[in-house]
Amino acid sequence: MxxxxxxxxxxxxxxxxxxxxxxxxxxxxxxxxxxxxxxxxxxxxxxxxxxxxxxxxxxxxxxxxxxxxxxxxxxxxxxxxxxxxxxxxxxxxxxxxxxxxxxxRMNSRGRVMPVSTMAGADKEADTWEAKSIEELSVPESFCRPKLLVVKADSSSMEPVIARGAFVGIDRDQKEHPDGDLCAVYFPHQGLTIRRVYHQGETFLLKADNDKYSDLEVKASEMDSRTIGRVIWVLQNLTVM
Structure with a gap:
């Protein structure tokens, strides 16, 4: 053989x-x-x-x-x-x-994944670490080697990401194409998910919800603060 x-x-x-x-x-x-x-x-x-x-x-x-x-x-x-x-x-x-x-048979079953809060284990730490609060069965085709699942605790990205939605973040993807959704860590606050735009020496983090202010991060700090890019969202649809 x-x-x-x-x-x-x-x-x-x-x-x-x-x-x-x-x-x-x-x-x-x-x-x-x-x-x-x-x-x-x-x-x-x-x-x-x-x-x-x-x-x-x-x-x-x-x-x-x-x-x-x-x-x-x-x-x-x-x-x-x-x-x-x-x-x-x-x-x-x-x-x-x-x-x-x-x-x-990528869509035949799900894989049970831990779901973290956006605050993480210690939101005052210099780096963000996940803190599991529940589990979610994720379709196999949605999984990645370094998949992180968090539960949205803000309405800043509504209607794209509703409060309480499950958000899949690929920790292998830390690039910042303009307009993409990225998870970025702010000490004392936890993770935030925003649309990212590069503007010279800073990155502008824009909310989809007009009630929330835009944020800025120095370009020199962006790589270390970026946890990954959003690759999917699971949430209930609200019928208007």
Whole structure:
């Protein structure tokens, strides 16, 4: 059998990470040490598998014998979860709700994500850190490697973003194209979401709601204050 490529492409890595996530959820293994114990392998074997983006076939066999899991579900997310449900340690409904959708079926399920306040863990700190207050099931196609979900606590961007809306922010995107929605941190206030415009030595942060004043940030500080760019909003529509 020919060896797999040593370097993974994006699709292979995505498949591996999602399959590994299903294994962790089904076995309750939260760390690599725990996962190695469940699979009865060395930790280095898990690192090798990740480097190759390949899960050894005998892992699937072990998980069937120990947990009754269906190899097709582990590998591709194809139901049923269990071949031998009597050995299952986690209800199948729970696993189907909490595990990511398989690659190639991007809209079939959601991924449960933590939702943070806009104030964050400590709004007086120099840098912003998330503070989870609830969870949200996000469509798989809406997810990103560094996705942050916050709950809007202001009406400054209404009607585009209503107070109480769930806002997806890609922390990998910190560019500032004019007119784009960005999440910017202000110490003592928390996050604010505004449309950003570059004006020489400053950035103008404009609200969509005319009742709110525009803000300014020095261009030299903008990169460090920017948490990311808004990529989606989930909210109820109000019928006028």
């Amino acid at each position: 020919p060896k797999k490529k040593r370097r993974c492409d994006e699709a292979q890595l995505k498949w591996f990470e999602e399959a590994l996530e299903r294994i962790k959820k089904a076995t309750g293994a939260r760390t690599q040490v725990q996962l190695a114990e469940v699979l009865d392998v060395r930790q280095s074997s898990i690192s090798d598998a990740k480097r190759r983006c390949s899960i050894p076939a005998d892992w699937f066999l072990k998980l069937y014998r120990s947990h009754g899991l269906d190899p097709d579900w582990l590998s591709e997310g194809v139901e049923p979860v269990y071949i031998d449900a009597d050995k299952g340690k986690v209800p199948a409904d729970t696993l189907l709700r909490e595990t990511p959708a398989p690659y190639g």
